[in-house]
Amino acid sequence: MPDAPSATRRSERARAAILAAAGELTRELPYAKLSIEAIAARAGVGKQTIYRWWPSKGAVVFDAMLELDSxxxxxxxxxxxxxxxxxxxxxxxxxxxxxxxxxxxxxxxxxxxxxxxxxxxxxxxxxxxxxxxxxxxxxxxxxxxxxxxxxxxxxxxxxxxxxxxxxxxxxxxxxxxxxxxxxxxxxxxxxxxx
The missing domain is CATH 1.10.357.10 (Tetracycline Repressor, domain 2)
Incomplete structure (x- = not known):
């Protein structure tokens, strides 16, 4: 039986999914209509997973912007x-x-x-x-x-x-x-x- 993914790998995958979702949604929605809920749904995670790393919508979207810019x-x-x-x-x-x-x-x-x-x-x-x-x-x-x-x-x-x-x-x-x-x-x- 294959090893279960470690918490760190799951955490890294979730973080990458959140940033990718935020990046995609910034192209699809006006900023005012973009929500943590929408990012969480697109990334396939719960809102609390997002709040574990970022204190606000602006913070997660800013990090997503940096990811796109790198x-x-x-x-x-x-x-x-x-x-x-x-x-x-x-x-x-x-x-x-x-x-x-x-x-x-x-x-x-x-x-x-x-x-x-x-x-x-x-x-x-x-x-x-x-x-x-x-x-x-x-x-x-x-x-x-x-x-x-x-x-x-x-x-x-x-x-x-x-x-x-x-x-x-x-x-x-x-x-x-x-x-x-x-x-x-x-x-x-x-x-x-x-």
Whole structure:
């Protein structure tokens, strides 16, 4: 007779099922209509299983969002040896994620959750710091290779790269296209390469 699955393996499977269910449901329902009950039903677990790991709907959905956002290399940026191409991929990817019609309203709802829930806000800031560190690492490689100025201020450079896109999105100004991402990159490179 095969061994019964260990509690740890069952626990890991349940957690993965919950995150997958939350990720799927964010594409199917407006955030306001998404519930712990719906996530539990889709994952095939009880509500208490969800509350064992997450204190709120916002927390489980935020973790599901991070799962969807994690690529095979995590937060590392590509290093093809062409800093402009690598940063273009980053900015175009940001625009694509923020303007995805099936995801944008959900992201806007999560933006509100981040402002209202201190735990989710702290987790978001931690993730943001990791993203900024990954960008700084790629910029440092650009400095080392001679593609970028030797006295580059990494914090300012990161703000110049991400700020225009984040600002337009958070203010709902529209116009977030690949062409806009490319124009923002061209403007930032004026400082990065000077």
């Amino acid at each position: 690529g095979p290399d995590g937060l590392a940026l590509p290093n093809t040896g062409d800093i402009a191409a690598d940063l273009r991929e980053l900015l175009r990817g940001s625009v694509a994620a923020l303007t995805d019609p099936g995801f944008e309203s959900f992201l806007r709802a999560m933006y509100i959750e981040i402002q209202q829930d201190p735990e989710i806000g702290a987790a978001y800031r931690e993730r943001l710091l990791l993203q900024r560190a990954a960008i700084a690492d790629r910029l440092a490689a650009g400095v080392q290779s001679g593609e970028l100025r030797p006295d580059l201020d990494f914090e300012l450079a990161t703000d110049l790269l991400l700020g225009p896109i984040q600002s337009r999105w958070s203010l709902g100004l529209g116009g977030l296209t690949e062409a806009y991402a490319d124009a923002a990159l061209t403007a930032a490179l004026t400082y990065l390469k000077a």
